[in-house]
Amino acid sequence: MSRRTSVIICVYTEDRWEDIGAAVESVRRQRRQPHELIIVVDHNPDLCLRLKREHPDAIVVENAQARGLSGGRNTGVGIATGDLVAFLDDDAIADPGWLHAFEAAFADPAVVAVGGFTRPRWATGRRPRWFPEEFDWTVGCSYRGMPAQRSRIRNVMGGNAAFRRDVVIEAGGFRTHIGRSVRGRASRPLGCEETELCIRITQRRPGSVILFEPAAVIEHKVTAERARFAYFRARCFAEGLSKALVTESVGAQDGLSSEVSYATRTLPAGVLRGLGDAVRGDLAGLGRATAIMVGLAWTACGYLGGRIRSAVSAR
Template sequence: MAETVPLSVCIVTYERRDFLRRCLQALDAAVTDDVEIVVVDASAADAADLVRQVRPSAVYVHDRLVAGWMTRARNAALRHARGEIISFLDDDVVVSPGWQHAVLDAFADPAVVAVAGRTRNGQPGEETYDLPVGRLLPDGSLTEGFASVTASIVDIDHGIGANMSFRRALLARLGGFRDDYPGTAMREDTDIYLRVRRLGGKAVFSPDAVVDHLPAPHVKGRRFDTRYKLYARRNHMVLLARDGGIRSESLRRWIAREYAAVGDAPGLFRKVRRWGVTTAGIAWGSTAMLRQARWSPLPPERTDAAGNEIRAALS
């Protein structure tokens, strides 16, 4: 294996050339020369020249086979990353000065194996969040708060994919990301953090590891459109079934919560529409979890051929 470096930063991108350039320019200005940058690009056109104009030392991987599959692109990056710490950034974020130091400082605690950084969205009042940041609740719902400012580093159950970092040894043990969360890839980031928790690993939120999320448009559809909501429900059910088993109480409570929320929609038409989307999403999720989960929780480590290949590449 090639000699490791202290930190690799991986960016996966798909048909968002201008956003990739902006992300790389901010990242290059914010990190030291010994930080490795890995770009996995599923776009039709090769962007190697763009990447190396900004960061000549960057590793550029052009792979059309991962188009539409964010976690497969993340796993492709793992096959090339040499960092002892491996970070992932979305291509539509802008890294703030001090991000690198804050990430590595969070890992100074040897018990910490995963770090979620603060991801600002430019929304009024987002600095304050009344619930605990990044928790999986007993009813199967998730708290967020990843744009908030906490007094210090805090423990979390799950993090945000736009700004997350892991120890290389942990990713090797897990066998990389589960790469079968389709569509909008909702919950692929939550999945790996919950697998960390299943191993007994410590994940934390660092309010000083800051990026600004300046959202790019989706290649297909729009954020929060019907397609997005269907995939959100489908993928969330698979997530809960894998973490707690198909017969888990949190999964049943989450389904009940989703139907209870139908009544919150204003007006009869919107109630009927929300009921339809909820029912379709839960039906789709039920079919998917029967294929992708078991009655009992799945082991956190991947043991399939692709997982073993990633494990070997990282080991």
């Protein structure tokens, strides 16, 4: 059965003009052409007009919901006419076989969402030696501990994912109070809106399958700012805050099921790996081991802070 895929790219700032152009061009170069390309602009009329002039072959619209990534994605889903909706970050480049790999993964009618493999493209030229692969999720990329082959997973990562459109609509879309919202230049690097949606879908539709498809590859730009330890720490804390919102929505058992295994297996193995590297002469291994411990601690602090904030608000 032939599938029609609507590709949605959410954008918000002229500062990423060249990145947006590269993302759009990578969609045009797909071996399997999309049914349509939708660019959703987050409350930036000037950027919207500029994109309409530059990309007349795309559907360019303004975010009709709350400011932020979740509202933009919901807007895109609402106007899409494809059977599937695929999301691509505005600072990412999709490999030519990206869409074909996604569509092939939906052959099983039980599959409701598919996540792809995201490689980091370091603006600094290479990965900082202290930066552990276990924490590549802090820069929106696939990380050590994820499956190496097509596998069933709990949730996708939103910058490289596809959903059945009707399933997203049936579930009520992305929660706009979860995830990142940019106001002017200020933004706390929150996330997890796609995690909450995936869990909500599988709770409401028992038997639904979410897959990781490593053949659906994109490269995600990592700016010099995001390669700094200060951002790493802030992103970990924000992830903890986001996880608190997720568990409030879908429950702690489902909301933390993957995180428990990650924290008790993947991260200890990473610390030991870093220490072993240091013993063998790679002193940066100490930095990686330390970063893993700091990242886990700050994520836990963010989660506890978020739970306390929710409890106070409830009272």
